[in-house]
Amino acid sequence: MVNPYEGCSGAWVRGNLHGHCSESSGCASVPLFAGIEKHEKAGARFLALTDHDTVTDLSAARARWPDITFLEGFEWSSSQNILFIGEKVPPLYELSLSEALREASGLLTVICHPHPYRGRDYWTIPMILALDPPPVAIEVYNSHYSRPLRTNPGPNPLYTDTWDAVLTQGLRVWSFANDDSHDPHDFGHTATFANVKDRSAASLMAALKAGRFYGSTGLRLEEVSVSGDVIHVRVDSDANGRFVGPGGRILGVAQGREFSLRGSDEDYIRFEAEGSRGRIFLQPFFR
Ligand SMILES: [Zn+2]
Numbered sequence: 091m092v093n094p095y096e097g098c099s100g101a102w103v104r105g106n107l108h109g110h111c112s113e114s115s116g117c118a119s120v121p122l123f124a125g126i127e128k129h130e131k132a133g134a135r136f137l138a139l140t141d142h143d144t145v146t147d148l149s150a151a152r153a154r155w156p157d158i159t160f161l162e163g164f165e166w167s168s169s170q171n172i173l174f175i176g177e178k179v180p181p182l183y184e185l186s187l188s189e190a191l192r193e194a195s196g197l198l199t200v201i202c203h204p205h206p207y208r209g210r211d212y213w214t215i216p217m218i219l220a221l222d223p224p225p226v227a228i229e230v231y232n233s234h235y236s237r238p239l240r241t242n243p244g245p246n247p248l249y250t251d252t253w254d255a256v257l258t259q260g261l262r263v264w265s266f267a268n269d270d271s272h273d274p275h276d277f278g279h280t281a282t283f284a285n286v287k288d289r290s291a292a293s294l295m296a297a298l299k300a301g302r303f304y305g306s307t308g309l310r311l312e313e314v315s316v317s318g319d320v321i322h323v324r325v326d327s328d329a330n331g332r333f334v335g336p337g338g339r340i341l342g343v344a345q346g347r348e349f350s351l352r353g354s355d356e357d358y359i360r361f362e363a364e365g366s367r368g369r370i371f372l373q374p375f376f377r
């Protein structure tokens with residue numbers, strides 16, 4: 091069993107990796123600096139700006155917020171959306187998606203909101219599996235789609251079914267939970283907690299690429315360990331927790347703060363929980 095959290099000796103820091111500003115994205119209503127202020131108030135210490143088909147210049151933001159680690163990015167938006175995030179991101183939105191993915195080595199590539207509206211296909215499983223090279227991650231939760239939108243009354247923020255479907259097909263992808271901040275009420279609901287050795291963008295990218303992070307809408311991780319075939323997880327407040335394996339099969343459920351499971355021959359096992367403080371999504375432990 092491969093534990094992506096092994097060697098997590100650094101600090102857990104909070105951030106958001108999917109967000110827009112009104113200067114660069116027509117769909118967003120919050121300007122860059124006002125948005126960063128909102129994220130900072132919510133506790134974010136790293137941020138990626140991912141405007142639609144443009145890399146927003148962050149030099150003024152870096153100067154004003156020296157304590158925030160910024161990553162560049164954009165949301166490839168010619169058809170189904172996908173995030174490209176890194177320390178330095180070239181204008182790959184000018185390319186077709188397959189060309190852009192081929193040029194994206196070293197970047198994080200993240201499938202956005204696989205089905206943001208109930209009853210309507212967006213990213214289907216075959217579409218995700220056909221991507222070559224494959225993406226690094228998918229979104230498991232996008233809180234922009236947790237409330238009715240002007241454009242559609244049936245939003246859906248949760249994508250565990252898509253994640254389990256592609257994991258079951260053998261595609262080893264991490265998952266992110268993101269604010270996808272566009273409008274004033276979109277900030278601070280959802281976050282990535284990454285375990286970083288220092289506050290540099292390089293350390294952050296290393297943690298994100300290696301799976302040393304988890305998604306949260308409030309619930310926090312206190313401990314995770316694997317000894318032999320047993321996975322042990324502790325969260326910071328009471329929750330309903332479950333271990334999930336191939337086919338989305340529930341391998342174990344419990345209530346409380348401590349959870350453990352002895353794996354057998356599953357290709358992957360992942361842990362998720364939800365309680366009054368919110369949700370948490372850990373990365374998979376792969377066989
Ligand atoms: Zn948008």
Ligand SMILES: [Zn+2]
Nearest residue numbers: 108109165270
């Ligand atoms: Zn977006």
